[in-house]
Amino acid sequence: MKTEVMEVVNTVTPVLEVLSTLFIFAVGLVFLVIFVTFIFDITQRKNAILRNYPVVGHFRYLFNSLGEFFRQYFFAMDREEMPFNRAERQWVNGAASDKDNTVAFGSTKNLNIVGTPIFINCPFPTLDDEAAKTTAMTIGEHYCQNPYNAYSIVNISGMSYGAISKPAVLAFSKGARMANCWYNTGEGGLSSYHLEGGADIVFQIGTAKYGVCDENGNLDEEKLKEIAKNPQVKMFEIKISQGAKPGKGGILPGAKVTKEIAKIRGIEATQDSISPNRHKDISNPQELIDFINKVRRITEKPVGFKTVIGHTRFLKSVLQEIKTRGIEHAPDFITIDGGNGGTGAAPMALIDNVGLSLKEALPLVIDKLLEFGFKQRIKVIASGKLITPAEVAWALCAGADFITSARGFMFSIGCIQALKCNKNTCPTGITTHNKRLQKGLNPANKAVKVANYVKNMQQSVEIIAHSCGVKKPRELDRSHVRIVGNNGLSIPMDELNPYPKEI
Structure with a gap:
């Protein structure tokens, strides 16, 4: 022993x-x-x-x-976080996962916050078997050779390849095809990954004109014509400004500029990609209309512009120019981005303080279009923190024809609001080009979540529409919603419009 x-x-x-x-x-x-x-x-x-x-x-x-x-x-409580709270993110996650999104006991939403929309329920709501399916809306009808029949109310907003990763682009492209919605390229140009999924594409022409510029940064008509030949490219959007940084061009840190991204954009790899703060060849309403018509003539497809509203004088002068030239010269659509929009990287001075919120800007734009008689000619796309059914339904009530979202779709494929978009360290693989971090993002699986998000968003907006007594979402108008005022009581949006007519 x-x-x-x-x-x-x-x-x-x-x-x-x-x-x-x-x-x-x-x-x-x-x-x-x-x-x-x-x-x-x-x-x-x-x-x-x-x-x-x-x-x-x-x-x-x-x-x-x-x-x-x-x-x-x-x-943080469920409704406290910024810019999106836990309740909003959980709804998106449930919708993307096609899970039951009902809640118990009672609402945790504070209905006394100024600006909160409250929908007017009808005592005799629309029965399910009386409801009508949402039909396609044509953009560019009668005014360009290849108009676009857009089927989905909710679509994917501009997110450049570079700002987001290859797997994320593939997921959005495949998911958009499955959902029959469009996918905006963002200002970073058209990559093979945008096309690989088979989605309808809106090509965005940013201030640097990536993908369609010559060596001097000017519009290259031949490159533009080549992109327009692709049948998947349905429309062209000229970005004047975006919500997170009006008056500032795109910012892609050098750490995210790979050789492939540099080649697509026509810049040097590993160097910061900084776009001009405006188009050098667009300095007034007349030149904007000239550029829109030039792009439409070259592409033979619908063309519009994206802007943040700071005052209505700009829009009024644009509409006056159209009235002078003739309605055929009008843009086929206008995308209104709220000053509360998001992006991968932006100066805090702009992201916090510049540009009207969508809740103020959208009704102003619609009122101007109605005043000039152009509402039927010019379709309106609303963008800016519209990630839940109530926000989408409000935009339709205000007069929007379509809604686009970037961050809602990012949440649908797994974004956890880690606030690392401006770095190359996104833990979910969505906004990083680090191969190790991208491994967790499976495009095939995430594409299904994108499609589910669109489907369940559509169904939930229909529920609100039916509760208001209309047969389909696009029949919603300002009579169906009230806005909470300063005293905590709601104001009818159509009778006592809280929005100023002129700014």
């Missing part, structure tokens, strides 16, 4: 000695790192916190970076 015990001791002792050595080494290494950090912190002169509180000062930055995580998962 003694012999056996000694053998065990002799066997274990070397292992313990090795473990002890490793432990001592690890402890020594930790103390060495602390000592080196201490010396570095106390001698550097760039950061006062680290110089005054060497080593421990680093915890301030660690806790600051972890704050977003703890607020999101532990401390």
Whole structure:
């Protein structure tokens, strides 16, 4: 017995000695790192916190970076987070997963917040067997050679390949085909991944004209004509400005500019991709109308423009120019982006403070189009934080014909609002070109979620429409919604319009 015990001791002792050595080494290494950090912190002169509180000062930055995580998962209530709260994200996730999205007990939504829409239910709502299916709406009818029959009310807004990853683009393209909605390329040009899924494509011409520019940054008519030949490309959108950064062009950090993306855009790899803050050849309403008609003549497809509204004088002058030239010169659509829109990267000074919100801008635009008699000619696309059925239904009541969303579709394929879009470290693989992080994003699986999101959004908007007593969503108008005012009481949108007529 003694012999056996000694053998065990002799066997274990070397292992313990090795473990002890490793432990001592690890402890020594930790103390060495602390000592080196201490010396570095106390001698550097760039950061006062680290110089005054060497080593421990680093915890301030660690806790600051972890704050977003703890607020999101532990401390924030369902309706508290910004820019999208947990309740909104959970609805999108449920819709994308095709799960039951009913809730129990009662609403957690505060209906006293100024600007909240409250829909007017009908005492005799539309029965399910009386409801009418949403039919296609034609864009560019009578005024261009290849008008577009758009079937879906909800569509995918501009997200450039570069701002988002290859798997994300594939997921959106395949999902858009399955849902029969369109997918806007964003300003980064047309990639093979946009086309691979078979979706209807809206090609966006940004201020840098990526994909359709010559070596001097001017519009290359031959490149534009080649893109227009593709039958999947249905429309062209000229981006004047976008909600998150009106007055500032696209920003793609160099860390996200791969060789492939650089080739598509016609720029250098690893260098920041900074678009001009406006089109150099569009400086007034007359030149805007000229450019729209030039692109439509070359492509023979519907052409419109995307803008943020700062005042109605701009829109009024554009419509006056159309009235002077003739209705055939009008854009086929206008995309109105709210000042509360999102993007991969934008200066905080712009994203927080510039441009009217969609809730104020959209009714102003619709009123102007009605005033000039162009509402039937010019289709209106609403964009800007419209990710739930109530927001989509409100936009239809205000007068929009279509709705586009970027962040709603990002949530549908797994975005967790990690707020890392401007870096190359997105944990879900959506806005990063890191191959390791992209592995978790399966385009085939996520495409189904995109299609589910569109289907369930459509059904939920129909539920609101039927509750209001109409047969289909596009029959909603301002008489079907009230807006919560400053005193907490709602105001009829059609009778006491809270929106100023002129800005």
